[in-house]
Amino acid sequence: MKLLILDRDGTLNRGRDDKVASPDEWEPLPGALEAVARLNHGGWRVVLVTNQSGIGRGLFDMASLNAIHVKMHRQLAAAGARVEAIFIxxxxxxxxxxxxKPLPGLFLQIGARFGVPLADVPAAGNSLRHVQAGAAAGCPTHLLLTGASAGLAGHEAAAIPGLPPGTQVHADLGAFADWLLAQPVPAAKTAA
Structure with a gap:
């Protein structure tokens, strides 16, 4: 199974300083839905992992978060894409x-739920917290220079404080999808 873990806010949709708290505030980043569709068509199953402290802080409730995700799923479907699960x-x-995040608990839950070794599951997101959590869980990590990380464009990966060693850097979700889809499939995974 080709499984991929993505961050949500700032990776798939525009992040907000005051949190995405309603469906009206959820807006996909340009090309992000299409990137997920390309990944799906390339055989990748996509799972989202997202910190939603707005619930714990009382800024919005689970009903609002569910409504946001209904809108997100509809827009993904309209683009020919889908997300398998959302871990929050x-x-x-x-x-x-x-x-x-940056603790790896949700990533470990994903590994257990899907029965896959996390060393085979790329983790991509726009925040250092996401990349650090993925690295702590043993995932190959990818930083996307969108949202909170947009200001890091032009920096070498080694010059980004807190970036786990070996993390690859991509301009956005579309560039990451292009890179991932161009990678050779290991021989053991191509057997019929």
Whole structure:
């Protein structure tokens, strides 16, 4: 199974300083939905991992988050794309849970749920927290220079503080999709 873990806010959709708290505030980044469709058509199953501390802070509730995801799923479907699952951390930072990125709890849940070794599951997102969580779980990591990381464009990966070693850097989700789809498939995975 070719599984991929993506961040949501700032990777798939525009992030907001005050949190995406309603369907009206959810807006896909240009080309992001189409990138997911290309990945799906290339055989990749996409799972989202997202910190949603707005729930723990009382800024919005699960019904609002579910409505946001209904809108997201509809827009993905209209682009010929789909997301297999969404793993969320609803906790506020002070709750000290193990599922809030940069901790790897949600990534470990994904590995267990899908029965795949995380060393074979790329993790891509626009935040250092996402990349650090992916690295802590053993995923190959990719930083996308969108949203919170847009200001890092032009920097060498080694010059980005906190970036896990070996992390590859891509301009956006579309560039990452192009790179991933161009990679050779290991021989063991091509057997019929």
């Amino acid at each position: 951390c609803p906790h506020a930072p002070e709750d000290r849970c193990d599922c809030r």
